[in-house]
Amino acid sequence: MSGVLVGVVVLLAATVAVVVAVRRRSWPETPAFARPRPVTSPGGPARDPDAGFFTHRGLLFRKRHFFVGTGCPPVLVTDFRSLDVLRREQPVRIARHGIRTWWWYRDEFYREAAGLGPDDVLTWVRERDRRLLARQDRARLLSAAEESLRKRENG
Secondary structure, X not given: OHHHXXXXXXXXXXXXXXXXXXXXXXXXXXXXXXXXXXXXXXXXXXXXOOOEEEEEEOHHHOEEEEEEEOOEEEEEEOXXXXXXXXXXXXXXXXXXXXXXXXXXXXXXXXXXXOOOOHHHHHHHHHHHHHHHHHHHHHHHHHHHHHHHHHHHHHO
């Protein structure tokens, strides 16, 4: 009886070792921009243009979604579909690596190291959008004023 038990334990250990080895080989490589780097100071949100998702076929060719960002090696995202729905209305946390956190809101990714929550990220994004609109309005007004001055000088 103990010989059967030893055989089962050895078989189970061998199976676990094979699964771990296959899983390691099936993990995607880390792109150069995603290699971990030190955080010099905790910072507020910043757009991460390198961030995004990719799919990878792993064990038994199962399709898996991974997130990768600047300084963030590939992270397996198990609930991609629900995050894709939620991100249209509120920022959702995608990954955390060290003290950095990556958020997904609408069609952009943001990273921060200040320990913010979804409401903080939403406030920051809205403020950034307001500043951008104000800058565009100011540029349009200045352009119209310059055009008006040119017309007065030439007319």
